[in-house]
Amino acid sequence: MSAETTNWIRVTREENIPAREGRSVQIRDREIAIFNLGDRFAAIDAACPHRGGPLCDGIVTGNRAPSLDCGPVVGHAVVCPLHGWKVDLQTGDVLKPDVSVRVDTYDVRVSDDGVVEVAVPVAAQRSKKAA
Amino acid sequence: MEQLVIIGNGMAGVACLENILSHKHRFDITIFGDETHANYNRIMLSSVLAGEREADEITINGMDWYQKNGIGLRLGTRVIDVNTTLRTLTGEDGSVTRYDKLIFATGSSAFIPPMDGIYRRNVFTFRSMDDTNGMLRIAGPGKRAVIIGGGLLGLEAARGLQVRGCDVTVIHLVDTLMNNQLDSTAGDYVKEKMEAIGIKVLGGRRTKGLLGRDEVEAVELSDGERIPADLVVIAAGIRANSDLASRAGIQCNRGIIVNDYMETSDPRVFAVGECTEHRGETFGLVAPLFDQGKVLAATITGNRGPTFEGWAPAAKLKVMGVEVFSAGEFLETPGADVVRYEDPGSGVYKKLLVRNNRLAGCILVGDTTDSNRYMDWLRTGADLEVRRRNLLFPEPVTDKGSSIAEIPDNETVCGCMGVTKGRIIQVIHEKGICTMAQLKECTRASTGCGSCAGTCEGLLKAVAPDFVEEGKKVLCKCVPFSQDNLREIIFTQKLKSVQDVLEIYGDGIGCEICKPALSYLVDVVWCGDHEEDRSARFINDRVHANIQNDGTFSVIPRMRGGVTTPDELRKIADAADKYKVRTVKVTGSQRIDLLGVKKSDLPGIWADLGMPSGQGYAKGVRMVKTCVGTEFCRFGVQDAMTTGIELEKRLENLYTPHKTKLGVTGCPRNCAEVTVKDIGLVGQEGSWQVVVGGAAGKHVRKADLLITVETTDEAIEAALLFFQYYRENGNYLERTYDFVERFGIEKIRKETVYAQPKEKRILLRRLQKAKALSKDAWLDRENPTPTQFVQIQTIQSIMDTQVEATIQ
Numbered sequence: 029m030s031a032e033t034t035n036w037i038r039v040t041r042e043e044n045i046p047a048r049e050g051r052s053v054q055i056r057d058r059e060i061a062i063f064n065l066g067d068r069f070a071a072i073d074a075a076c077p078h079r080g081g082p083l084c085d086g087i088v089t090g091n092r093a094p095s096l097d098c099g100p101v102v103g104h105a106v107v108c109p110l111h112g113w114k115v116d117l118q119t120g121d122v123l124k125p126d127v128s129v130r131v132d133t134y135d136v137r138v139s140d141d142g143v144v145e146v147a148v149p150v151a152a153q154r155s156k157k158a159a
Numbered sequence: 160m161e162q163l164v165i166i167g168n169g170m171a172g173v174a175c176l177e178n179i180l181s182h183k184h185r186f187d188i189t190i191f192g193d194e195t196h197a198n199y200n201r202i203m204l205s206s207v208l209a210g211e212r213e214a215d216e217i218t219i220n221g222m223d224w225y226q227k228n229g230i231g232l233r234l235g236t237r238v239i240d241v242n243t244t245l246r247t248l249t250g251e252d253g254s255v256t257r258y259d260k261l262i263f264a265t266g267s268s269a270f271i272p273p274m275d276g277i278y279r280r281n282v283f284t285f286r287s288m289d290d291t292n293g294m295l296r297i298a299g300p301g302k303r304a305v306i307i308g309g310g311l312l313g314l315e316a317a318r319g320l321q322v323r324g325c326d327v328t329v330i331h332l333v334d335t336l337m338n339n340q341l342d343s344t345a346g347d348y349v350k351e352k353m354e355a356i357g358i359k360v361l362g363g364r365r366t367k368g369l370l371g372r373d374e375v376e377a378v379e380l381s382d383g384e385r386i387p388a389d390l391v392v393i394a395a396g397i398r399a400n401s402d403l404a405s406r407a408g409i410q411c412n413r414g415i416i417v418n419d420y421m422e423t424s425d426p427r428v429f430a431v432g433e434c435t436e437h438r439g440e441t442f443g444l445v446a447p448l449f450d451q452g453k454v455l456a457a458t459i460t461g462n463r464g465p466t467f468e469g470w471a472p473a474a475k476l477k478v479m480g481v482e483v484f485s486a487g488e489f490l491e492t493p494g495a496d497v498v499r500y501e502d503p504g505s506g507v508y509k510k511l512l513v514r515n516n517r518l519a520g521c522i523l524v525g526d527t528t529d530s531n532r533y534m535d536w537l538r539t540g541a542d543l544e545v546r547r548r549n550l551l552f553p554e555p556v557t558d559k560g561s562s563i564a565e566i567p568d569n570e571t572v573c574g575c576m577g578v579t580k581g582r583i584i585q586v587i588h589e590k591g592i593c594t595m596a597q598l599k600e601c602t603r604a605s606t607g608c609g610s611c612a613g614t615c616e617g618l619l620k621a622v623a624p625d626f627v628e629e630g631k632k633v634l635c636k637c638v639p640f641s642q643d644n645l646r647e648i649i650f651t652q653k654l655k656s657v658q659d660v661l662e663i664y665g666d667g668i669g670c671e672i673c674k675p676a677l678s679y680l681v682d683v684v685w686c687g688d689h690e691e692d693r694s695a696r697f698i699n700d701r702v703h704a705n706i707q708n709d710g711t712f713s714v715i716p717r718m719r720g721g722v723t724t725p726d727e728l729r730k731i732a733d734a735a736d737k738y739k740v741r742t743v744k745v746t747g748s749q750r751i752d753l754l755g756v757k758k759s760d761l762p763g764i765w766a767d768l769g770m771p772s773g774q775g776y777a778k779g780v781r782m783v784k785t786c787v788g789t790e791f792c793r794f795g796v797q798d799a800m801t802t803g804i805e806l807e808k809r810l811e812n813l814y815t816p817h818k819t820k821l822g823v824t825g826c827p828r829n830c831a832e833v834t835v836k837d838i839g840l841v842g843q844e845g846s847w848q849v850v851v852g853g854a855a856g857k858h859v860r861k862a863d864l865l866i867t868v869e870t871t872d873e874a875i876e877a878a879l880l881f882f883q884y885y886r887e888n889g890n891y892l893e894r895t896y897d898f899v900e901r902f903g904i905e906k907i908r909k910e911t912v913y914a915q916p917k918e919k920r921i922l923l924r925r926l927q928k929a930k931a932l933s934k935d936a937w938l939d940r941e942n943p944t945p946t947q948f949v950q951i952q953t954i955q956s957i958m959d960t961q962v963e964a965t966i967q
Binding site (some may be wrong): 043 | 666674700945955
């Protein structure tokens, strides 16, 4: 979403999202899952690309070196509670199973007064749905 | 075709016949058996008596085997006469059968010492399935059983009857138990162990007679003392059944005399098994008899050559908690060095007799792990000179697999089924076997007395490329330790939260496999006194409901014992209306499931229901299913509903390695289907059977009998002991049916219901502590963590940005 114009939306106080858990929020036509990773937050589309499972309800896990699923932890991922699809919280790529599908990701920041803010594209329609 | 007739349908005769069939020599075969059962594993009768196996589980060859091999089977027909001149035999039904070759496999029978009144009812010997069934009909809690004879069989009978709930007394002629196999010190150790498990032993006492009217009522000793008895077992030794052969003019002494080729004095007559006498010895154990069978099969099929060289007498007591092994000489004689080890505190006694650097005999009590090594030394006459410093202890091990590697390929690993090490390795490679269950199925190894299970597992470990021992499996890559290790780490390092474990022993983040497992482990190690971390739990345990395929949840209130009230039903109906529940379903666990509830509605529906959580989503205590029991049922003999509700109250809200389903049924008709539950109570007249490890899921498994007890309190206590033991030792996601198979019911009994009172108290105390700290999960409605159930609402109104977007 680099080329698109975005708005920072003030979402909620950071303590409303407990450490290592996710919560969903509806912003216009998007349902977005925001995760508290301890030292930072991450945000992706809330619906699992498989069967629409609630990614915000998944367990946050480590994300190991690509494809091998071994080696050192390089980031975070979330596992969908319905059928165990694993989605990268930085890139939105589906890591498990091996399919080339991704979900949208969003920039997140915490304001000086402790509010989580998410950058949401200004466009009225999401590009994916329009296609 | 040559007519081959075998008299005797026991283990030795049929094992010999199996070998004959493998020689491809064509015989027309008939087999006579005086019992009415197909061939079964006689050495496992004590396991049937103790409820460790069912009668049908010890069948070796079913009727179809005889049919398939074209063998004429004459069950229930005793042979009363053999004429070696006419080559015929006569059955008690008057039938006459001709033979070209004849095998005596008549076995042995119980020796009945002279005493008065042995023909009273409820007096048994312990040789056959019928004997065992007879005892089982009478045995039960409160019944007094007296065993005459403190030998191998007597002690096994004593234990079996005690497990069935009887008060058991063993009367033995001399002071030393098992005096045909043990010296007096070893006998004392065994006596102490038998007494420790609650069996009374009267040594040095002679039985004068049995008293009573029709049924036996007491045993009278020669000193006049009378011991009340509802059931008497005579186990005073065995005698070879050689009368029939002797009357036919075949040379007999204590048994039918055979040479090294298993031939008798008549060239057309052979003998095998316990009825034989070879080089002056008779036999009472199965291993040498299988050896005899192989030799005889060769001789009789025209391959005369292999010889039977005899076996050192050996005996192993199959009484859980009283490990005893004896082989060869056992009394100290001049010229023999005695090598001895004793530890009275732990009840271990080992004695070896060594003559000219060769092992002449050994006794092991309390620790029989080395029995195969000593048996091997005895049979091969191994020179022990270089081993003298390590006779009683394993030699220092350099390579883990070395003791297994040292076994020669042609050595029999499983004596009961006659399976060699070479055969096991061959099958593992050919069939790609990697579990004990597969190994048993393909080779029959370890399906007899089971004492070779350790060796078989060792072989599997060494040979099978994919073998992974249960329980030693590493949890996952994030925390590379086994669950057993992790329990220890959590406890000794005082780690109270999942995150602590991950940060110190793992990768700091964890994954969907290890986080729920660690959540369970910290909970159970600290008995609930841990720091609960919702983020490490699956969504179901964060919101206490079961997520469905559309992201909604199912709500199952607790309905103890499946018993409800009109008031509860009204509340359920009102809640279902109010929250627009899509489907209301009665579950298989006697409860009501409300399906399709939105996450944000969960606290509200729980409050409206006013009932506690049924944990229908958790790896925890689900329910106790009950039948109506004595309260209404015409056939009920125990109060199943009250007992089930009580049991559910004592266990609800606790977590377990996997879901745990219980059941209580008021009579053996088993309407609550408790024999396929994780823990079940089966009501009987005057007692309860407590059964564990049942399953009716992916697999169907009949639960094992844990114990039979008289009172409801005792039954509940036994269930609680098993429950906590499973909590503390089961791997996360391991159901009781896998757990029971992995640990073995004997070990579980020993460490739960038969544990020392102090150990039981400690186990129960930990359960009580965890129970006291547990609570109804649905009370979370009163004090939810931030946004636990509701979606976040943005602080900033998004209207203005929307307007902005529209303008663009």
